[in-house]
Structure formats: C-alpha cells, structure tokens
Amino acid sequence: MMQKTRAFAEFETFYGLFRPLTPYGRARREKRTLFTSAAELKAEYDLTAAAAAFLGSAPHKADKFRFHLRNIPAPDLSPEALAAPAGLFLARKFLSNVRAAFALLPAAARAKFGAAWRSDGLLALLDKGGGGEAFHIADAYEPELADVRAGIAGRDRELARLREACHKLLRERRGLDFSDRDFLVIDEKTASGFSGAPEVFAEPFDGSRVTVKPVYGRDYMEAAAARDRLRAREQELETAVCRRLAAAVSAERAAMELYAEAVERLDVAFEKARLAAELKLERPLLRREPGAIRLTKARFLPLENRLKAAGLKYTPLTAVFTRRVNVLYGSNMGGKTVALKTLAFAQLLAQSGFFVPAASFETCVFATVAFIGGGELETAGGLSSFGLEMNDFAEAHAGLKSGSALLLMDEFARTTNSEEAAALLNAMLGDLAARDNACAFLATHFSGIDVKGAGRFKMRGFDTAAFNEYFSGKPACGLEEKLRMINRFMRYELAEGGSGDEARDAIKIAGILGVSRAIIRRAQELMEGK
Amino acid sequence: MDFVKTLKDRTVFIVGSKKNAGKTTFLNYALSRLRGESRCAALSVGVDGEASDQVYGTAKPRVKAAPGDLLLCAETALRHADLHFEILNVYPYTTAIGRPVLVRALRPGRAEISGPENNEQLPEIIADMRRHGAGTVFIDGAADRITQASAGGKAAFVYVARIEPDNLDSACSSLKLIWDASRLPAAGRLREPVIRIDGALTPGKLPPRGEKGGTLVAEDLTKVFLSWQQWKELKCRFDVRFAAGPDLAAFIVNLYNISRADFEARLGDKALQSRIVYNPYEPAARTAAA
Numbered sequence: 001m002m003q004k005t006r007a008f009a010e011f012e013t014f015y016g017l018f019r020p021l022t023p024y025g026r027a028r029r030e031k032r033t034l035f036t037s038a039a040e041l042k043a044e045y046d047l048t049a050a051a052a053a054f055l056g057s058a059p060h061k062a063d064k065f066r067f068h069l070r071n072i073p074a075p076d077l078s079p080e081a082l083a084a085p086a087g088l089f090l091a092r093k094f095l096s097n098v099r100a101a102f103a104l105l106p107a108a109a110r111a112k113f114g115a116a117w118r119s120d121g122l123l124a125l126l127d128k129g130g131g132g133e134a135f136h137i138a139d140a141y142e143p144e145l146a147d148v149r150a151g152i153a154g155r156d157r158e159l160a161r162l163r164e165a166c167h168k169l170l171r172e173r174r175g176l177d178f179s180d181r182d183f184l185v186i187d188e189k190t191a192s193g194f195s196g197a198p199e200v201f202a203e204p205f206d207g208s209r210v211t212v213k214p215v216y217g218r219d220y221m222e223a224a225a226a227r228d229r230l231r232a233r234e235q236e237l238e239t240a241v242c243r244r245l246a247a248a249v250s251a252e253r254a255a256m257e258l259y260a261e262a263v264e265r266l267d268v269a270f271e272k273a274r275l276a277a278e279l280k281l282e283r284p285l286l287r288r289e290p291g292a293i294r295l296t297k298a299r300f301l302p303l304e305n306r307l308k309a310a311g312l313k314y315t316p317l318t319a320v321f322t323r324r325v326n327v328l329y330g331s332n333m334g335g336k337t338v339a340l341k342t343l344a345f346a347q348l349l350a351q352s353g354f355f356v357p358a359a360s361f362e363t364c365v366f367a368t369v370a371f372i373g374g375g376e377l378e379t380a381g382g383l384s385s386f387g388l389e390m391n392d393f394a395e396a397h398a399g400l401k402s403g404s405a406l407l408l409m410d411e412f413a414r415t416t417n418s419e420e421a422a423a424l425l426n427a428m429l430g431d432l433a434a435r436d437n438a439c440a441f442l443a444t445h446f447s448g449i450d451v452k453g454a455g456r457f458k459m460r461g462f463d464t465a466a467f468n469e470y471f472s473g474k475p476a477c478g479l480e481e482k483l484r485m486i487n488r489f490m491r492y493e494l495a496e497g498g499s500g501d502e503a504r505d506a507i508k509i510a511g512i513l514g515v516s517r518a519i520i521r522r523a524q525e526l527m528e529g530k
Numbered sequence: 531m532d533f534v535k536t537l538k539d540r541t542v543f544i545v546g547s548k549k550n551a552g553k554t555t556f557l558n559y560a561l562s563r564l565r566g567e568s569r570c571a572a573l574s575v576g577v578d579g580e581a582s583d584q585v586y587g588t589a590k591p592r593v594k595a596a597p598g599d600l601l602l603c604a605e606t607a608l609r610h611a612d613l614h615f616e617i618l619n620v621y622p623y624t625t626a627i628g629r630p631v632l633v634r635a636l637r638p639g640r641a642e643i644s645g646p647e648n649n650e651q652l653p654e655i656i657a658d659m660r661r662h663g664a665g666t667v668f669i670d671g672a673a674d675r676i677t678q679a680s681a682g683g684k685a686a687f688v689y690v691a692r693i694e695p696d697n698l699d700s701a702c703s704s705l706k707l708i709w710d711a712s713r714l715p716a717a718g719r720l721r722e723p724v725i726r727i728d729g730a731l732t733p734g735k736l737p738p739r740g741e742k743g744g745t746l747v748a749e750d751l752t753k754v755f756l757s758w759q760q761w762k763e764l765k766c767r768f769d770v771r772f773a774a775g776p777d778l779a780a781f782i783v784n785l786y787n788i789s790r791a792d793f794e795a796r797l798g799d800k801a802l803q804s805r806i807v808y809n810p811y812e813p814a815a816r817t818a819a820a
Contacts (some may be wrong), residue, residue: 021621
C-alpha cells in the first residue's frame, strides 16, 4: 500500500536526493520510516532545525563536519573483528572522526544530538599506532617489538649484503646478472657450463632452456632462518598487542554504540537540513488530532522540475481543507490529480521527517497514508482495474479499525458505469465521513456525488476569455505548442465550492489538441441540447 | 627508450593471454625497475585474478614489496603475509576472501595482492592510492576492467602472452588483433549510422552479415573477442572505433618450446615485432627489455 502511495506521489524522485554520508545514515535511509507519532516527528524536525541553524551560521565548520561524517566507517565491534589490525584501524578511524565531528558542533547542538565524547583515553591508545589516517601495530605498544624489529632490520641488511655479494660473484664469474630478477632463463648449452657449480641452482624451463637461481650459501640460509624466527616472534607479539587493543575497544563498546546512534541522528538531520536549504523547504505544523489541512504555496517538486525544464509555468497549490472528506472536481488536464499528488507528496515528506516544499503546511499525523487508484496500470492477480481499486479500498478501510488513515482517491471507479460509480462513491465517502479517524480526498469527473459534510473544491480550469484573446488569428501549431498553450491558459488553482457539472473543459481541450472544428461544434451542440 | 620507464606515473593494466602467462612475474620485474623513480602501488583484479586462484587452488605468485610500496590485499591474505605494514584504508566491500585493505609496506616483504569485487569500486581505490601518494599504479589481471579505470586518463596496458607450440596460431592471431586494434584512430567524428556495442564484442553481437557502412563503436580493445578473420571482416564493413583508448605499452612474450625465429616467422608483421619485449628474465632478450 505504501509503495503505491509513494509511487503516486513520485516520492522516490525526492528521496533519491536524500544521501546521508555515513553507513549509519544510509542504513536509516533504507528503512524508509513513516513516522506515525507526532512527538517523534517533532523531535525529528527539532534536530533538522538545529542542523539548519549550524549550517547557516558556520558554513566553513559545516564543510569540515561533513568531511568527518563522510570518513566515519561502521566498525565491527565483535572480538574476532577487533583482533586483527584492520578491525582496529576501523575502530580508530571511527573514533577519530567522531571526535572531530562532535568537536565542531556548538555545545547546545552536542546536547541536542546526544553527541557526548568521552573516549580520549581509548583514542590516545589507538593513536600510538599511527599519525594521520594510517595505523599499524607500533613499537610503542610493546617494548619487545622494537627489539625484534631492529633484529629483523639487521637480518634484512645482512641478507641484502650476502645477496649482493653472491650476485657480484655470479656476474663476474658466470656472466649472470640477477639485478631486478629472482631468476634467469638461459639456454641449456650455457647452463651446462655451470654444471656442478655450487652457487647456481638450475631446473628445466622448457625443452631447450633452464631456469637458474642463485644459491646464496649457508650464511644466507642461517641469516634467513634467524629472520624467520624473529618474524615469528614479531607475529606473536603483534597478536598479543591486537588482543590487548581489542579488549580496550570492547570495554568501550557501549560508548561507541552511543556515538553510532548520535552519528546517525546527526547525519540524517544534517542531510535533511541540506535539502531544506537547497529546495527551500519549510517545517510542517502538525496537529495531534484530526483537523484542518492547510497548504500555502505547496510545490509538487517533481512536476515543478519537469515544467521548469520544458520552460513552462508552475502554479503552487494553496488550499484549506477544514472537512475530513473532500471532493475535488476539475476539467481534463486541469490539475486535480496534481493537487492530490501535491498533498500526498507533502504528507509523505512531513511524515518521513522532512521539511516540505511549501510556504506553510499544516496537517495531522496519520497511521496510514493510502492511495487508491491507478489500477489501469496493473494487472495483479488477474483483477481488473476496478477490482484492484476495490481491493485497495477494502484494505485501507479495514485499517481504520486500528488507526487513522488519509485516503487519496484519484478518479476512483472511473472504469465502471457512472451511475453505479456515483452510488458507490457516495456510500464510501459517507462511511468515511462518519468516522473520526478517516480523512479522504477524491479527485473525480463524476457529477452526482452528494455526501453530507464533505468539502467541495473545483480547479479553476481553462481561462477561455484569455485564450480567445490570445489565440484569435494565430495559425495552427504542434503538440508541444498546444501543451504550452494549455499550460498557459489553465488556471491550476483550487477554489472552494463547485461540482462535477461545472468542471467541464474537455471539449475546449479537445479543440486545442486538434480535434476537428466540426466535431467540436457538434459536441457543444449536444451538450447544450442536453 | 626503455619501455618500463614509460609506465612511470601511469595506471598500468597487466593483462594476459591465459592463466600463468607470467603477469605477476612481470609485475615484480616492473616494480623493481621503477622503484626509486616513482611511488608504486599494486592490486590484482579480474576474472583471471584472485577468484581463479581460489577456485583452482594454484599458488599465486606473491608481490615483492619494498618500503613505501602501496598494496591492496585481502584481510585474510594479510594474516599470512611476510610483511610489516601500516593500514591506510579498509574498504567496506565484501569479497570471498575478506575486505580489501590498502597497506603501505614498512620494510621489504612479500604479500598476495587482491582487488575489489566489481568494476565500480576500482576507480575509487585507484584514486585513494593516488591520494596516498601512489605514482604508478599496477593492476594485475583485469582485462575486463580497463574501461572503468581508464576513464581518468593516463592508462596503459601491457599484454603478457605465453606462447607454446599448441597455441602458436591462436596466440599470433590475438597479438595481431590487439596490435591492429590499438592503432585505430580515436573516436572523434563518427560516420553515420553509429552502432554501439556495450560489453564484450563477440561474434554473436556482430551486426548481420548484410549490414555495412557507418561506424561500430566498442568499449575498448580488450573487449574484442573475435578471431583475427572476424576482425578483418568487421573492419571491411565498418569504421571500428573504441570509446576508451588505453595505450598499448608493450607486448611481453614468453616463449616455451619455440624459437624466437619460428615465432616471428609465424607472426609476420615487422611493426608488431618491434613492439614485442621478450621474456625480461632471459638475458638474451635484455637489450629489448632493459
């Protein structure tokens, strides 16, 4: 149900812009939470407002803050993961970026987001393992490590000296140059000259050549064996250090989990604040109890962007719905579906914890927001579009037993005959009007809907006078220009009052779109005769 | 000009004609030649890289690291590496052998290099290596990743071929095809109609036989999986161009049980022969390699 409502509201076009920077924020994003508690939403809005205040007052610090957020990983805090240098690296990276991000926040914001830092000791311990971004099991963790590593370095120097001496000997005595190479491939005939030479090891390469490698001798083997022993001791010491550091990190696991929660709150709030600033979004006003829904200059962003790209005018929606059941009438292409989408869009944003694209948006919190319609696009389970709509309605209606619902119905029941459709709609809306926890909006063509207590609205529709004045004497034009003209002369404004009978611009629109004048004239005669 | 020196500060793909062609052996050679002149980094990806070795269980040659080298290794491989290192990054990608870890060697040692799990992650890792000071980045394997990683420019590739009597004809055809494809003009103004082929250019994706004229654009020359004959026929029908054009740095040819004279006689094409570097571990071939 929610998926369908989101699709109707084109919610994903907005949600795609919501890009948290941390793994915690991204995990929260994937949940697509629809808040149904006004208190929780107020808390969300308060955090977004606090983030917006910081972004607005300290843009330079905000850039640094984002940098640190972007660098926060999600370390695995299990003992197994922390027992390896990679796990410790991530723990340190997490802590150092969390500390830096928290430090950039004003004290009031830290308190609001629960961003309380108290892991200086642990971070100082991990910082012994490196400067900047790098981390390693440093000598500072274990005095014996320094000795062992010095021993390995000494053996490496000795091995290099012995290797070089051997290479020099082979170069001078055998003409074999092993510079930059561990082995050489030479022909068998040349190799036969080295037969029995103790300083060269040979094995077949192919049918006529052999691979030769230097034999570095007993001193080299002993130095290498000594190095191997030191390396084994180094690994033991490194493992012990990893265990100690892992224990230190584990001891602070609770604090780190609190940091992760704070990071999630910060990341989500700052991303919401960024969107609010970039898209000019305002904080919604929520009512605890069902009441009026007020939209002032509300913008349906997906359409606004499309029209902007096409160079067409966009009219924001201003409306006050004081009743719980409302019927929206309007002509074809008159914008009643867009009005419904605008409301759905604003409501979904508000209940998802976002500010909304409107000068103001006053609404209530619903347990369910359900779109019913659009069945012609689906063929699920072999049901007709009518069947799907009825099924969706029944599901939403049943939901009213457990909580409030906002039902958005677009051209509901339009695929059945008008008489039965009107009867059904009257009965359904009448039922909804009688329930305190239901709020319903129906966009329809049908006349004959008369529900006691329902609000009636009409899209202002086509401005015939302005169109005639502009169009007189102008030549015929292409589809793009026709659409441009409809957009120019259609008044996408919602006025209170009206009925289906008054919302009839279909014949005018058909005329603009190129249906022949004779047909248009005959249609008008038939309407007048009726 | 010593061709290894021309690789300095570039992103270099080492691709091979087949498994065990000698790619990692060449990588070790190139690393030893460039150190001191350029900070080197290495990773290994692709269908002929780590996954195959995991499947077939063959020992994968380890990379010889010197202090300062940057290597991308799998978490599990680091446990067994003879390497003292510092960690520069741990990437949040999962592979069969653990997360990729970017390390800087702190003393000489050896390690098995690894890579990301998909193409999208490769440019990010290369960029991260450069951010940490890498000049020359070697990518062992990865014939199917060139397009993604060469988008930023400066990419080159070295084609390593293992040639034996059994594969002489097919190997010569492959070399000729890659050489011919590498000399095509850049995709500038294209003759209409333009046919674009995404992914591998295989016989099944070729336009129907009767169709000809216009331009056929493939992703890059390593995506061509045609025989020499099919390639020649294709060029007769269309202008063929590549969307991405990593430079061919050299062919490294490792001959097994076949003489250089016999190989060159079968190969023909003197210009192509001039771009071949024979086994750099073979002293007789040093004039060309060093």
